[in-house]
Amino acid sequence: MRDLIFITAFSFPTLLVQTTIVGHFINVGYKPDFFLILVFWAAIRISFIAASVFAFIAGLLMDLFSGAPLGLFAIIYQMVFLASAYLHSVFQMENHVARAMSVFCAMAGSGCMVFLVRMLTGPNEFGWGIVQWLLLKAIISALFSVALIPALDWLWNGYSKLVPAR
Amino acid sequence: MPRSIRQITVLLILIGGGLVIIFSGASGRENGIETRILYLVTRPFQQSAATVQGRLAATWQSYLNLVNVQEENRALKNEVRRLVEERTRLLNEESENRRLKKLFNFKAQYEFSSLIAQVIGEDSVGWYRTFFVNRGSHDGVAPKMAVTAAEGIVGRVTRCSTGSAQVLLISDPNLSVDCRLIRTRDRGVLNGSLDGGCILRYLDLRSDVKPGDEVVTSGLDSLFPKGLLVGTVQVVRKGPQGLFLEAQVKPAVDFSEIEEVMIILGQPGGFDIQPGLEEKR
Numbered sequence: 001m002r003d004l005i006f007i008t009a010f011s012f013p014t015l016l017v018q019t020t021i022v023g024h025f026i027n028v029g030y031k032p033d034f035f036l037i038l039v040f041w042a043a044i045r046i047s048f049i050a051a052s053v054f055a056f057i058a059g060l061l062m063d064l065f066s067g068a069p070l071g072l073f074a075i076i077y078q079m080v081f082l083a084s085a086y087l088h089s090v091f092q093m094e095n096h097v098a099r100a101m102s103v104f105c106a107m108a109g110s111g112c113m114v115f116l117v118r119m120l121t122g123p124n125e126f127g128w129g130i131v132q133w134l135l136l137k138a139i140i141s142a143l144f145s146v147a148l149i150p151a152l153d154w155l156w157n158g159y160s161k162l163v164p165a166r
Numbered sequence: 167m168p169r170s171i172r173q174i175t176v177l178l179i180l181i182g183g184g185l186v187i188i189f190s191g192a193s194g195r196e197n198g199i200e201t202r203i204l205y206l207v208t209r210p211f212q213q214s215a216a217t218v219q220g221r222l223a224a225t226w227q228s229y230l231n232l233v234n235v236q237e238e239n240r241a242l243k244n245e246v247r248r249l250v251e252e253r254t255r256l257l258n259e260e261s262e263n264r265r266l267k268k269l270f271n272f273k274a275q276y277e278f279s280s281l282i283a284q285v286i287g288e289d290s291v292g293w294y295r296t297f298f299v300n301r302g303s304h305d306g307v308a309p310k311m312a313v314t315a316a317e318g319i320v321g322r323v324t325r326c327s328t329g330s331a332q333v334l335l336i337s338d339p340n341l342s343v344d345c346r347l348i349r350t351r352d353r354g355v356l357n358g359s360l361d362g363g364c365i366l367r368y369l370d371l372r373s374d375v376k377p378g379d380e381v382v383t384s385g386l387d388s389l390f391p392k393g394l395l396v397g398t399v400q401v402v403r404k405g406p407q408g409l410f411l412e413a414q415v416k417p418a419v420d421f422s423e424i425e426e427v428m429i430i431l432g433q434p435g436g437f438d439i440q441p442g443l444e445e446k447r
Contacts, residue, residue, distance in 0.1 A: 015290065019287040019289075019290050019298070020286075020288070023288045028288050028289060028292050029292050029293075033291060033292075065289070065290035065298075066289045066290045066296060067294030067334055068293070068294060111293065118339060118360070121340070122339045123339065125359070125360065126360070130360055130361070137292070
């Protein structure tokens, strides 16, 4: 429960940042997905159930605050969570490069799923421009994760001292 | 000679000398040789003294000024900061007034009811093209209502809460708008493009559409009223199967700059087609 409280406390500020401030600094289309970084961090740090619930809630929030059909990001984040948790259990991703690569792949994967759904639902044309968009967005998110994940670790350590696990 | 008499004599000589000088001066000998020599000798000393005195006075004045200059500087800096803030606020208000005036003028051209909303947020992920406005169901906003700006159409309301609503932009591929070219009167369906901008599809192969042609809403989709500006044709090409023409359209509205929009409060059954509305533009 304490895991879920910790990670959920970030939801509202992250949502505010994601829908307002970030757009002033980075083109809206290329802004990083902070929720995906949070989901990835939750997958490798906190309990399975808490991370899973958080991934679902975060996905629903993203669905509500974007033009995505309701449920799309809830599924995408669940998949990101599962893949990240599995990879972490196998490879113990504890260095920056591995974690940044994982966020890059997660972002690229989620973008592919979004475009797949868009292709099925509307008259969309895919070309090199879309691939560039996808890669650039994934790189930006991966770069942000290099700073954000250690910050989250630091906060988590502090929180764990204040609220120790039973 | 007794001492007192000597002193009186010297005194009288000096007084007499003074009288001689006075009377000789009165006869117009101001520029006499002795005066000139005297002036010539004293001038450099006078000048040096005056310069030194001037410098001393200036230094003293500077010192006196420096005593207060720090306080004055602080006060002036505060004043400058306050004026800059005031200027920024006034510029913002002026810009807002201009935009709102434009919107009100636009609103006055049409008969349907509408309300002005402020953009308060953007798409959370960035894969879609949406934004949020500060009007919701409490203000009468409902999904599928058209959203426009003074420059042209913006999109439509997709989701709505009591105090805010999500607007899907015409540059998103998920939104289709029935449009017409002003010059040729050809109809087509406008969709957003993932690469940015919009594409007007299903134009007749015989259409004379050219770059620079203006595109307006046809009013036939019951979503947007007829005759609202959509954008300008940039490139014309054949569609993928070669059955239709399609045109790349640059939206009239710059979505990255938009701050206020107008939500057209919908009418059940769509909008009446108003003949002549396009000519009013």
